[in-house]
Amino acid sequence: MDSLKELLAMKLPVLSEWGWMSNPASGYANDFNSVFYFLMWTGLGLFLLVVVPMVWFVIKYRRKHESQKALSQNDHNIKIEVIWTFLPIAYLAVCFIWGFLGYLNVSTMPMGAKNLRVIGQKWNWTVQYPDEDISVSGQGAVIGVPQGENIQLTMSSQDVIHSFFLPNFRIKQDVLPGRYTTLWFNASEVGEFPVFCAEYCGDSHSNMLAKVKVMPKDEYNAWVDGIKNANNKLSPKELGAKLYQSKACVTCHSIDGSARIGPSFKGVYGTTSELASGAKVKVDDNFIRDHVLTPTKTPIKGYPPVMPSFQGQLSESDINGLIEFIKSLK
Amino acid sequence: MSAPGKNYLNCKKGFASWALTLDHKRIGLMYLGSIMFFFLLGGLFALLLRTELLSPGHTIMDAKRYNQLFTLHGAIMVFLVIIPGIPASLGNFALPLMLGAKDVAFPRLNLLSYYIYVLGAIVALGSLIVGAVDTGWTFYMPYSSTTDGGVVLMVTAAFILGFSSIFTGLNFIVTTHKLRAPGMSWYRMPLFVWGIYATGIIQIMATPVLAITLLLLIVERVVKVGIFDPVLGGDPVLFQHFFWFYSHPAVYIMILPGMAVISELIAVFSQKRIFGYKPIAYSSIALAVLSFLVWGHHMFVSGQSELVGMIFSVLTFLVAVPSGVKMFNWLATMHQGSVSLKTPMLWALGFFVLFAIGGITGVFLGVLNVDVHLHDTYFVVAHFHYVMVGGTFMAFMGGIYYWWPKMTGKMYSEFWGAASAIMVVVGFNLTFFVQFLMGAQGMPRRYYNYLDQFTIYHQISTVGSYVLGLGFVMALITLLVSLKNGKTAPKNPWHGASLEWTHTDAVPIETNFREQPVVTEGPYEYR
Structure with missing residues (x-):
């Protein structure tokens, strides 16, 4: 849990301790602040517009003795009623149009943006980089992005609804099982910015944290190389062990022989399994490979057929790594 | 006809005379007692939640318990306190009196709806035995199909409580149409009645949709028919549409009666004819109608289409x-x-x-792109507590204090009443205003754990919640003490001009009026 403690100590950059907003990290976030502060100041004005007269009337017309009558029984004034019905409509129209323009901006994906794939699952985020052929995942995952480029996130969920929330970018989008939703941003500021899950998803909902790390282009390239090298330097077995965690195999498959949603990996390599169809298969390299990529073709007897496909998410060396890892679990 | 000295409280004695009563006033008091019990229970849960949030991570409970408690807090406060709240207690007590009627139109149905409420409450508490629900009061799919615990029982409880709400609404609508005293035209009705009437419309039109949704949820969980759960081929966003199609109008089931009480209080305690009677009356009806057209503003980031989001934003501003x-x-x-x-x-x-x-922070949330940022943060939590507690519950307390002399025949201590009202306002702002700051900075709601930098805000909020809790407890104790020590109330302590003050005894008799009142003027003619 120490890693979680460290994670919670991360800063959500805020200009001043008591500021209304966290620091804007994109051009859009700056535009957003204009709308927000417009609402805040006009809202304060509206508040004073009703509360100051209230206080004034309470003082001025305060009943001083029990039998004091009202000064008048006037109960209508068409002119003022028209004003307080229609003036707010004009104000609200301004609010709507301004907010709508901002919303168009958020929800229109820019052409030619760099695409990242985001997968939400209880309780961490996985981000895949199709261009660079890398991925990052796990609690507190660092999601590197180049500064000043349009980044589009194409998101889906492995289980329940999550919501990808980047406060410094003022954007948020629910992440659903069974369909894709999208989000985009263009980071203008270098730095680390927290990612929250904003849709309640169970026990560790509040620990479903990650960071977006915005870097200048060359630093970003070095970061990508670093991740590639780190993976290359690992022995296949170590790579497999890492993927076992980061691809969340661990959620359903134990390595100590205990039963979870799927069979344990312990000692499974080389044994014979019975499929739901009744056929018997040997758990060898080819079986594992096929089962990881197209699990629905070979459901195992006695387990619910809920394993997702990892087609396109694993490179050749990743699959080899996983096989070597499973092989090693005697 | 009642003998002198006899009133609805002392005319019959014993447990059965209460448990089987058809008197709207007694049923109103029974509701009031039950609702206050659940308010204290829900409030206790809130204080436990706030105490847990004094520091990040574990303070007094684990994450699972925390999630169960915020679910219970929400479900109890929504379904057992605020939705029945003013209509079932104050509405039951005052509405027939204000109309010059002997009782509501269907007294037996009225008693039945009370027992349905009790049954729903028992089923809700029963779900705790099976296993406390941790889905949030919104039961969002597919999470609520994956979690164990008494989801089905809790949902059944909400289903049952819905019927209580429908019957109460139906009763008030028919009573308003059919049982007005001679001379009581629609525009001579107190605005409280207009508000409760508008609420009744929403209750009978929206609540069935909740019932259908919850039934589908149960069918899906029990029989495994794919409706909302994508694993079974359903659509989780459809659940949100169904759910908010009820639950947004429900917000107006909660706030309209509050506004209705305030219209009475402001007029009586200013001793002045209410300004703009018709605009206030029509605005209640307008809110009731508009309330059906804005549910999608809970779903701006849910994945619904942008066009739909835009339409809902426009309609929301109309509210x-x-x-x-x-x-x-x-x-x-x-x-x-x-x-x-x-x-x-x-x-x-x-x-x-x-x-x-x-209301003003509601405008923030209606603005499309501002909501994208604020959705599911503490800003929303603060906003709806300002409306539901700062709005509805303040009005509820005001209404209880206003009709208390008529209900019980006792005057309470003005000093302690005033002190508790002030304490609640101070404690409330301390608790919830910092939540606007936290939320705007990005603190998501329903978080057991949080970034260290939010600690100070959470601590202020928690201290505020203790002040708030103490204020409410003081307010209730002040009332209870008055039952024993209070001075006998005069017939019309506030110089009210509506029938419950002008035409009844200090404590009304069982049939309300000694002779049929005949109405010749509006309810706000103070002399």
């Missing part, structure tokens, strides 16, 4: 107009009045300030 009209009319009513600061008026003025903040 602000009738709400604003009411505020301005109340303000104008106080102008040149004879303003008394008795305890009920203090609650009303508290409502005025807190509801103004709740």
Whole structure:
């Protein structure tokens, strides 16, 4: 849990301790602040517009003795009623149009943006980089992005609804099982910015944290190389062990022989399994490979057929790594 | 006809005379007692939650317990306290009196709806035995299909409670149409009646949709038919549409009666004819109608289409107009009045300030792109507490203090009543105002754990919640003490001009009026 403690100590950059907003990290976030502060100041004005007269009337017309009558029984004034019905409509129209323009901006994906794939699952985020052929995942995952480029996130969920929330970018989008939703941003500021899950998803909902790390282009390239090298330097077995965690195999498959949603990996390599169809298969390299990529073709007897496909998410060396890892679990 | 000295409280004695009563006044009091019990229970859960949030991570409970408690807090406060709240207790007590009727139109149905409420409450508490629910009061799919615990029982409880709400609404609508005293035209009805009437419309039109949704949820969980769960081929966003199609109108089931009480309080304690009677009455109806057309504003980031989001944003802004009209009319009513600061008026003025903040922050959330950022943060939590507690509950307390002499025949201590109202307003702002700051900075709601930098805000909020809790407890104790020590109430302590003050005994007799009142003028003619 120490890693979680460290994670919670991360800063959500805020200009001043008591500021209304966290620091804007994109051009859009700056535009957003204009709308927000417009609402805040006009809202304060509206508040004073009703509360100051209230206080004034309470003082001025305060009943001083029990039998004091009202000064008048006037109960209508068409002119003022028209004003307080229609003036707010004009104000609200301004609010709507301004907010709508901002919303168009958020929800229109820019052409030619760099695409990242985001997968939400209880309780961490996985981000895949199709261009660079890398991925990052796990609690507190660092999601590197180049500064000043349009980044589009194409998101889906492995289980329940999550919501990808980047406060410094003022954007948020629910992440659903069974369909894709999208989000985009263009980071203008270098730095680390927290990612929250904003849709309640169970026990560790509040620990479903990650960071977006915005870097200048060359630093970003070095970061990508670093991740590639780190993976290359690992022995296949170590790579497999890492993927076992980061691809969340661990959620359903134990390595100590205990039963979870799927069979344990312990000692499974080389044994014979019975499929739901009744056929018997040997758990060898080819079986594992096929089962990881197209699990629905070979459901195992006695387990619910809920394993997702990892087609396109694993490179050749990743699959080899996983096989070597499973092989090693005697 | 009742003998002198006999009233609805002392005319019959014994447990059965209460348990089987058909008297709307007694049923109203039974509701009031039950609702206050659950309010204290839900409030206790809130204080436990706030205590847990004093520090990040584990303070007094683990994450699982925390998630169960916020679910219970929400479900109890929504389904057992605020939705029945004012209509079932104050509405039951005052509405027939204000109309000059002997009782509601269907007294037996009225008693039945009370017992349905009790049954729903028992089933809800029973779900705790099976295993406390941790889905949040919104039961969002597919999470609520994956979690164990008594989801089915809790949902069944909400289903049952819905019927209680429908029957109460139906009763008030028919009573308003059929049982008005001679001379009581629609525009001579007190605005409280208009508000409760508008609420009744929503209750009978929206609640069945909740029932259908919850039934589908149960069918899906039990029989595994794919409706909302994508694993079974369903659509989780469809659940949100169904759910909010009820639950947004439900927000108006909660706030309209609050506004209805405030209209009475402001007029009586200013001793001035209400300003803009018809605009206030029509704005209640307008809010009831508009309430059906804005559910999608809970779903701007859910994945619904942008066009739909835009339409819901426009419609949402329309809601602000009738709400604003009411505020301005109340303000104008106080102008040149004879303003008394008795305890009920203090609650009303508290409502005025807190509801103004709740309404203005509602505009923030109606603005499309601002909502994208604020959705599911503490900003939303603060906003709806300002509306539901700062609005509805302040009005509820004001209404209880206003009709208390008529209900019980006792006057309470003005000093303690005023002190508790002030304490609630101070404690409330301390608790919830910092939540706007936290939320705007990005602190998501329903978080057991949080970034260290939010600690100070959470601590202020927690301290505030203790002040708030103490204020409410003081307010209730003040009332209970008055039962024993209070001075005998006069017939019309506030110089009210509606029938429950002018035409009944200090404590009304069982059949309300000694002779049929005949109405010759409006309800706000103060002399």
